[in-house]
Amino acid sequence: MRLLKSQIDQKHGAGFATLLPEEPEDMWHAYNLIQPTDHIRARALRRVSKVSDSGTVASQRITLELTISVTSCDFDIGSGQLHVAGRVASENEHVKLGSHHTLDLELNRKFTLEKMGVEGSDKGGGWDSVALQQLREACDTDRRAELWAVVLGEGIANICLITEHQTILRQRVEVPVPKKRKGYSTHDKGIEKFFSITLATLLRQMEPSTSNSQPEKTIPLLLASPGWAATAFLQYIKAEATRTSNKALLARVPSILVAHSSTAHVHSLSEVLSSATIMAKLSETKYARETALIDRFNTLLRLDDGRAWYGPKQVESAVQGGAVGRGGGVLMISDSLFRAQDVKERRRWVGLVDQVRETEGGEVRVLSSLHESGKRLEALGNVAAILTFPLPDLDEEEDGAVAANGGVDDVDGDMVV
Secondary structure (H helix, E strand, C coil), rough: CCCEEEEEEECCCEEEEEEEEECCHHHHHHHHHHCCCEEEEEEEEEEEEEECCCEEEEEEEEEEEEEEEEEEEEEECCCCEECCCCCCCCCCCCCCCCCCEEEEECCCCEEEEEEECCCCCCCCCCCCHHHHHHHHHHHHCCCCCCEEEEEECCCCCEEECCCCCCCEEEEEECCCCCCCCCCCCCHHHHHHHHHHHHHHHHHHHHHHHCCCCCCCCHHHHEEEECCCCHHHHHHHHHHHHHHHHHHHHHHHHHHHHHHHHHHCCHHHHHHCCHHHHHHHCCCCCCCHHHHHHHHHHHHHHHCCCEEECCCHHHHHCCCCCCCCCCCCCCEEEHHHHCHHHHHCHHHHHHHHHHHHHHHHHHHCEECCCCCCHHHHHHCCCCCEECCCCCCCCCHHCCCCCCCCCCHHHHHHHHHHH
């Protein structure tokens, strides 16, 4: 995401930012930034009717700049499309003030996001600390893909891009492979054709992520399959890289990982990425760090020593008690909580984050709801904490409440990938 222009009063949270989304993940950042009552200005296509002096009605579609006050926002993960609905908020000769319109935000087309941010007002949350952090992350030019992954079987391959915030199926390859029969070589030829098409498709998909002026970092490539396919595909890649003298591909070979998966489908990635071997090799990625953090929380939960708590009320009590601070305190919170329609609800979580970061000095991890780590956190009420010191009686603060630090077997079962 490129920041073209901004003017934000950080004290009161009012101001605007003009942004240019340049890659699919930028639409996910925009989805997290846009809140109800915000104003969005972007180019729009609208049908306009005109009545002539003779009484005839002519209708035509025109392109114009529209500003709407947001009422809802819909993000299509598969296509990466973002649809923002609202009411027209500024005078326009073609559109009545207050009429409904939906803006379709697209790649390489700028838009301006304005937040009203009146301090103490229930009409809008403004550019609060979480929104500003999201804006910084969205415009971080050093941010790159974390991992490429190909989950494949005989004649089928799913090429995925795993970023800091989501797992995207970039391309599905299906090639008919004849059954193996004694004395016939059609099966081997079919496999070679399948590998050739899969590699060509993979290289096309990987190319845009490295075509930039910044120093290139090697993004790991993970190959996973239920049987022999991943290993055989790796051998094919090595052979092709040598045969074609492809220096870029030869340089990537050492970073290619091979793993076993239960199926050739995308959902098997969760199982693969949670394995200790793969996690160790991908330890520098944000995804791996967050998954390791959830695993650590799960271990502490099993110990039942009062250092791991989950659920809104229990975590808030722990923060108020100063137990999520310097010396190992970690607050894990899902980004879905910051998309709350209720402004007061959003402020609740922003306040919790600010208290841990600024007052207590603890660590805050905002987990993406599109990653497996975020889905595991969702099973815990979207918020959890690792404490610097035990607080064994948080579950006793509310009569009849289920013990948040009890029922370990059930919670652990929900978290298993």
